[in-house]
Amino acid sequence: MIRLLDFIFAFAGLLLLWPIIIVIAVFGYFDTGAPIFRQTRVGRNQQPFTLVKFRTMPIHTQSMATHLVSASDVTRLGRFLRRTKLDELPQLINVLRGEMSLVGPRPCLFNQTELIEAREQRGIFDVRPGITGLAQINGIDMSDPTKLAQWDHDMLATLSLKQYFLYIIATVLGKGAGDRTS
Structure with missing residues (x-):
C-alpha cells in the first residue's frame, strides 16, 4: 500500500510541481553552473543508488555528510x-524508481560507517530510505549516529498509514530544520 501511495504522490508531485522544478533548475544553473546534484547513497538492503537533489553547494565541495560541511x-x-x-524535490524521481519512499530513514553515505553500523543493528536497511521521517521533522540529523538510528527504529516500529501522512504533512508545513551544516 505504501509503495503505491509513494508512486502516486511522487508522480502527482512531479506533474504538478514541474514549473517550480524548472525555475529552481534555471536559478541553480546561474548559481552553481550545475543545478542537479547526484550522489551515491546507501539504499534498501545496503544497495547503492544515486540520490538526486538540487545542488546547494559549489561543485567542488567535498562529498561528505552535511553536518561536516x-x-x-x-x-x-x-x-x-x-x-x-x-x-x-528531485528525489521524487528516486521515489518513482522505487529506490526511496516518501517516508523512511534518510539515506546515508557509504563512508558514514558509525551510522551504518547503528542502523544494521536495528534492521533499518530492511526498508527503503525516505525523503522525510520522524527524525527529520524533529531536527535530528546524522551528527549523532546512535540517536538517529534509534529514532529511525522507533519510527519504523510505529509506522502506520496515519503516521505516513502525518510525517508528510509536517514536512510540507515546514517542521524540522533540514540538514545542518557546521
Whole structure:
C-alpha cells in the first residue's frame, strides 16, 4: 500500500510541481553552473543508488555528510532551498524508481560507517530510505549516529498509514530544520 501511495504522490508531485522544478533548475544553473546534484547513497538492503537533489553547494565541495560541511559552503540559493526543503524535490524521481519512499530513514553515505553500523543493528536497511521521517521533522540529523538510528527504529516500529501522512504533512508545513551544516 505504501509503495503505491509513494508512486502516486511522487508522480502527482512531479506533474504538478514541474514549473517550480524548472525555475529552481534555471536559478541553480546561474548559481552553481550545475543545478542537479547526484550522489551515491546507501539504499534498501545496503544497495547503492544515486540520490538526486538540487545542488546547494559549489561543485567542488567535498562529498561528505552535511553536518561536516561548513555553512559558508552553502550558496545563497542553497540556503533558501534547504530552509524551504525545495532541494529535495528531485528525489521524487528516486521515489518513482522505487529506490526511496516518501517516508523512511534518510539515506546515508557509504563512508558514514558509525551510522551504518547503528542502523544494521536495528534492521533499518530492511526498508527503503525516505525523503522525510520522524527524525527529520524533529531536527535530528546524522551528527549523532546512535540517536538517529534509534529514532529511525522507533519510527519504523510505529509506522502506520496515519503516521505516513502525518510525517508528510509536517514536512510540507515546514517542521524540522533540514540538514545542518557546521
